[in-house]
Amino acid sequence: MDFLNALVALLNFVVIPATAYGAQLALGALAATLVYGVLRFSNFALGDTMAFGAAVVILFTWWFQSMGISFGPVPTAILALPFGIAAMSAVALLTDRTVYRYYRRVKAKPVIVVIASMGVMFIMAGITRMIIGVQEIQFADGQKFLIDPTAFRTATGLNEGLALRMTQAITVVTAGLVVWALFWFLNRTRTGKSMRAYSDNEDLALLSGINPERVVAITWIIASGLAVIAGTLYGLDKSYKAFNYFALLLPIFAAAVVGGLGNPLGAIAGGFLIAFSEIGLTYAWKKVASYILPESLMPDGLMQLLSTEYKFSVSFAILIIVLLFKPTGIFKGKAV
Amino acid sequence: MTNARNRTLILFALMGLLLLLEGTVHWQVHPLNADAAGYTILSGSWNVVLEIVLMCLLSAIMALGVNLQWGYAGLFSTGIVGFVALGGLAGVLVSLPPVTAVWNAAGVGRLVVALLTGLGVVGLAVFAYGHLKGRARTWGVTAILVGGFFLYRAIFDPAVAYIEANDPAAAGNIGGLGLPALVAWPAGALMAAAAAWAIGKTALGLRSDYLAIATLGIGEIIVAVMKNEDWLDRGVKNATQIPRPWPVPTEVSLQESQRFLDFCANWGLNPVNASTIAVQLLYALLFTAVLLLILWACELALNSPWGRMMRAIRDNETASGAMGKDVTKRHLQVFILGAAICGMAGAMLVTRDGQLVPSSYTPLRFTFTIWLMVIVGGSGNNWGSVLGAFLIWYLWNKVFDWGSAAMWSATQYMDPASGLKTALTGSAEQMRTIVMGVILLVVLRFAPKGLLPEK
Numbered sequence: 207m208d209f210l211n212a213l214v215a216l217l218n219f220v221v222i223p224a225t226a227y228g229a230q231l232a233l234g235a236l237a238a239t240l241v242y243g244v245l246r247f248s249n250f251a252l253g254d255t256m257a258f259g260a261a262v263v264i265l266f267t268w269w270f271q272s273m274g275i276s277f278g279p280v281p282t283a284i285l286a287l288p289f290g291i292a293a294m295s296a297v298a299l300l301t302d303r304t305v306y307r308y309y310r311r312v313k314a315k316p317v318i319v320v321i322a323s324m325g326v327m328f329i330m331a332g333i334t335r336m337i338i339g340v341q342e343i344q345f346a347d348g349q350k351f352l353i354d355p356t357a358f359r360t361a362t363g364l365n366e367g368l369a370l371r372m373t374q375a376i377t378v379v380t381a382g383l384v385v386w387a388l389f390w391f392l393n394r395t396r397t398g399k400s401m402r403a404y405s406d407n408e409d410l411a412l413l414s415g416i417n418p419e420r421v422v423a424i425t426w427i428i429a430s431g432l433a434v435i436a437g438t439l440y441g442l443d444k445s446y447k448a449f450n451y452f453a454l455l456l457p458i459f460a461a462a463v464v465g466g467l468g469n470p471l472g473a474i475a476g477g478f479l480i481a482f483s484e485i486g487l488t489y490a491w492k493k494v495a496s497y498i499l500p501e502s503l504m505p506d507g508l509m510q511l512l513s514t515e516y517k518f519s520v521s522f523a524i525l526i527i528v529l530l531f532k533p534t535g536i537f538k539g540k541a542v
Numbered sequence: 543m544t545n546a547r548n549r550t551l552i553l554f555a556l557m558g559l560l561l562l563l564e565g566t567v568h569w570q571v572h573p574l575n576a577d578a579a580g581y582t583i584l585s586g587s588w589n590v591v592l593e594i595v596l597m598c599l600l601s602a603i604m605a606l607g608v609n610l611q612w613g614y615a616g617l618f619s620t621g622i623v624g625f626v627a628l629g630g631l632a633g634v635l636v637s638l639p640p641v642t643a644v645w646n647a648a649g650v651g652r653l654v655v656a657l658l659t660g661l662g663v664v665g666l667a668v669f670a671y672g673h674l675k676g677r678a679r680t681w682g683v684t685a686i687l688v689g690g691f692f693l694y695r696a697i698f699d700p701a702v703a704y705i706e707a708n709d710p711a712a713a714g715n716i717g718g719l720g721l722p723a724l725v726a727w728p729a730g731a732l733m734a735a736a737a738a739w740a741i742g743k744t745a746l747g748l749r750s751d752y753l754a755i756a757t758l759g760i761g762e763i764i765v766a767v768m769k770n771e772d773w774l775d776r777g778v779k780n781a782t783q784i785p786r787p788w789p790v791p792t793e794v795s796l797q798e799s800q801r802f803l804d805f806c807a808n809w810g811l812n813p814v815n816a817s818t819i820a821v822q823l824l825y826a827l828l829f830t831a832v833l834l835l836i837l838w839a840c841e842l843a844l845n846s847p848w849g850r851m852m853r854a855i856r857d858n859e860t861a862s863g864a865m866g867k868d869v870t871k872r873h874l875q876v877f878i879l880g881a882a883i884c885g886m887a888g889a890m891l892v893t894r895d896g897q898l899v900p901s902s903y904t905p906l907r908f909t910f911t912i913w914l915m916v917i918v919g920g921s922g923n924n925w926g927s928v929l930g931a932f933l934i935w936y937l938w939n940k941v942f943d944w945g946s947a948a949m950w951s952a953t954q955y956m957d958p959a960s961g962l963k964t965a966l967t968g969s970a971e972q973m974r975t976i977v978m979g980v981i982l983l984v985v986l987r988f989a990p991k992g993l994l995p996e997k
Contacts, residue, residue: 248751250620305983317618317750321917322986324910328979331906336965336972452905456762459755467751507699511691515770522759526744529752 207364212497214366218355219493224485225478226374226443229381232477233436234454235461236388236470237429243405243468244425245306247319252458254330255294255430256437257451261338263290263438264345264446271347279349280376283438290438291431298430299423301326310422327452335448343446346373373442384435385474388428392470397424405468453518457484460521464528466535475536484520487511550925550994557932564940565591571947573954581947589815592822594939595932596894599829600887602931604908605915606836606924607883612913613922613996614849615876616856618750621741621757623908624764625881628737629730629888630898631768634781636726637893638718644705650716653705653773656698663690705773715776723787723893727832727886734885735878737764742877747870761905768900775898782897787890790824793817825894832890833928836883840924852876853922884912906975911938914978918985920992929993937981938974945973 234256241249249255266286270276277285305326309319352375355367392398397420404411404421412418437451444450461480465472490508512520528535568586570579585591604626611617644650667686674682706714737760745756768775775781786792796802796817806813843849855862855869863869892898911934919930949967956963985992 242751248754250754305987308987315750317616317754318986318990320618320751320754321913322983324913325979325982325986328906328910328982329976330979332972332974332976332979335975336969339965453762456755456759460759463752463755513770515766516763518759518766519763522756522763525756525759529748529756530744533748533752 208497211364211366212494214364214368215494215497218366218368220482220485220489222370222374224482226377226439227485228478228481229377230436230440230443230477231454231457231461231481232474233381233384233432233439234458235465235473235477236385237432237436238458238462239465239468239470239473240425240432241429242462244401244421245310245319247316247323248459248467249429250320250323250455251301251327251330252433253451253453253455254327254334255298255433256440256454257448258297258330258334258437259290259294259430259434260437260441260446260451261334261448262293263287263434264338264343264441266290267345267347277348279372281346281348281373281442283345283442284376284380287435287438290434294430294434295427297330298426302422302426331448331452338446338448340448343441345446346442348372371443373439377439377443380435380439384432388432388470391428401425456518456525457481457521460525463525464535466537469535469537472535472537480521480524483524484517487520488514488517546994546997550929553929553993554925557929557936560936561591561595561932564594564936571951573947573950581950582943583947585943589818589822592819592826594936596822596825596829598932598935599826599833600891600894601912601915601935602928603829603833603836603887603890604884604912605919605927605931606833606840607880607887608912608916609880609919609921609924609927610840610883611877611880612916613924613927614844614852614856615873616750617746617873617877617880618754619757619877619880620754620905620909620913621759621761621764622884622912623903623905624757624761625734625738625884626888626891626908627761627765627768627900627903628734629885629890630892630903631775632730632733632885633723633726633784633889633892634775634898635718636721636729636889637723637785638781638783639720641705641708641713641715641717643713644708644716649701649705649708652697652701653716656694656701659697660690660694663687663694666690702771702773710772713776714772714779715781716773723785726889726893727787730889731882731886734888735882738878738881739874742874746873746877758905761909765900765903768898768903775900778901780897780899784892784896784898786896787828787893790821790828793821796820829890832886837924837928844924911935911978914982918981918992920994920996922996923992923994926992926994926996933993934978934981937977941974941977942970945970945977949973 234252237255238249238252241247241252263283263286266289267281267283270282270285275285276282305322306319309322349372351369352372353368353370355369358369359365359367390398392402400411400416401421401424403414404416404418408418411421440451440454457480458477461476462473463476464479465474465476488510490510492504492507492509495509496504564584564586565588566586567584569584570582572580604622607625608619608622611619663686667683667690670682670686671679705716708714741757741760745753748756769777771777772779791799793814797813802817802820803813805811806816851862851867852872854865855867855872859869912931915930915934916927917930918934919928920926946967949970953963953966
């Protein structure tokens with residue numbers, strides 16, 4: 207019984223939140239890695255693209271709610287997602303046309319493009335805060351729990367309740383579907399293959415008649431789609447605050463670098479690695495330990511290795527370790 | 543050559559003119575339905591000008607540091623906020639008086655032992671990494687680090703609990719060394735340099751994007767530590783009453799000084815206003831002296847064989863490496879120097895503000911804005927960095943005022959109760975961010991060499 211209690215506590219406080227968070231990071235890291243693979247720069251505006259996209263989704267959600275449209279137990283925001291994706295794809299294409307294309311033409315150094323993406327970040331951050339404000343917004347509606355902790359407790363007779371929130375389930379399901387669709391696209395369709403070819407070897411791809419502008423445009427559409435989904439799921443799961451998304455840059459980049467920049471599979475693995483390490487190291491293990499350790503062996507403290515304020519240092523530490531010992535990432539990425 | 547000099551002179555003169563206008567012309571707009579006070583376009587107040595100029599001077603010092611890293615060496619670091627914050631921490635740790643109640647074996651003594659233990663563990667791990675091989679190395683280093691971490695926490699945690707329990711409302715920290723505030727400035731430089739050494743050792747020599755990401759992380763971590771470690775700097779409770787640097791008196795002591803009162807009476811000045819302005823002026827003089835010193839040193843370095851070597855490395859690493867230059871070592875050197883300058887500016891900032899507010903260190907304000915200054919001014923040109931710092935900080939201040947005024951004027955015929963009007967008039971802060979972004983993109987695209995191009 208104690209063992210079951212420990213297992214439920216572990217699931218409840220570590221495994222489920224980390225899986226949801228990992229899925230969000232993985233989607234963000236996929237966006238980072240795709241842009242890196244095709245356009246060859248680290249997009250610092252990614253965090254604010256996520257914030258902007260989520261803001262658009264929230265606006266549509268409110269509009270739908272005001273018209274009385276809902277999606278049953280599923281949050282209305284999921285209905286609004288396609289609109290957010292469409293809007294952000296348009297923004298990304300416009301940004302590419304006005305900002306990034308020029309640097310591609312003059313073959314600017316990647317670092318110059320990174321600085322340009324800083325400018326884009328400034329503008330996007332400003333616009334996002336202008337249209338939605340800086341306050342915290344809860345926009346998750348529909349059913350709250352898929353597994354209700356009190357119901358679980360009464361049904362099983364355990365001390366620990368297992369909570370699976372709707373937003374967490376939606377996150378994992380959506381992320382799974384998106385990743386499946388992305389890999390199908392990259393591996394099975396002609397356009398996807400041309401994207402991978404362009405990412406692997408630009409010159410060879412150009413030589414075989416692949417239209418670079420088309421590849422770039424599709425990359426932007428996919429990357430902003432991923433960013434909007436990641437941003438919305440993160441906002442649904444945690445609550446939306448425009449400022450929080452900038453801080454997501456570090457874990458997202460860390461995930462992309464750990465998995466190997468430019469490698470989609472690595473980005474997913476990296477996202478989950480970062481999420482599980484972050485939550486595992488900042489979780490107070492006392493509760494789990496109290497079920498499995500005998501009384502005499504219980505330490506006094508909370509058994510928390512790091513306070514939660516330092517969760518970003520976990521992604522940073524992982525990033526540094528990988529950079530020091532395996533700079534191309536766990537799954538070979540490109541180190542140009 | 544003369545052309546470039548003329549350009550520098552003209553642009554600096556124009557910048558001076560902008561500040562002169564700010565100090566002399568009082569201009570407000572009064573849109574319908576606005577507050578009775580109206581909206582300021584130009585304040586016409588020398589106090590405001592001095593306020594702006596002081597931050598311009600400090601930003602110029604930071605921009606010189608970033609220019610060293612980016613303009614001379616092409617290193618793209620996004621952790622400037624961390625180095626500035628560390629400098630601020632030095633202001634606290636050096637110039638605040640010690641909290642004597644905890645300077646005993648259970649408090650600071652134990653803390654020092656813990657920190658030395660931490661250092662020892664890291665040293666041992668590095669040693670083991672160098673002297674073991676294969677699997678023994680992996681396991682050995684991991685065991686040392688994990689065991690060391692628990693040992694460190696076992697010594698460290700009680701010390702922190704003890705220190706933070708001491709009068710949490712007023713203290714709860716260890717205080718500082720009680721040295722003069724002027725000592726904190728070089729100390730800030732040293733602390734930032736030490737951090738830069740550690741991060742440079744690991745992240746330099748990798749590709750440029752990695753350096754950007756790694757430094758972004760170190761910046762956030764430094765600020766997080768300062769926000770959460772109450773024993774160090776009182777965290778978000780803010781360390782206050784940081785003493786002023788040597789020649790700067792407090793306003794009150796000036797107002798009590800008979801000589802100052804006589805001086806004011808002679809010139810027909812209001813002693814209260816005059817004392818504020820006198821204090822600001824003294825700060826401005828001090829900061830200008832430091833800025834000129836650093837500027838002089840940077841110019842000297844730029845025109846020395848060392849400067850030529852740095853530019854050679856920046857422009858072609860492979861060729862310089864083939865000529866026998868140790869690229870990674872030179873990068874590390876210039877990275878540390880740049881960070882030290884930023885740290886010094888950070889220390890100067892807190893000795894002026896009189897307090898350390900860890901939550902004020904945001905990347906937007908202290909990393910990306912400084913970058914903007916360097917790029918707008920002209921990467922690689924020290925005078926450009928100074929000019930950029932003045933211009934951007936002036937705009938940073940004024941765009942807020944102008945944005946408010948513009949939004950009120952644009953919406954003056956709208957229904958005062960409408961949500962759109964509230965949203966628009968409340969968005970001046972966001973306007974600032976957007977304008978800064980647009981400036982960056984425009985300069986980068988149409989004048990990538992900046993206002994004062996590198997020779």
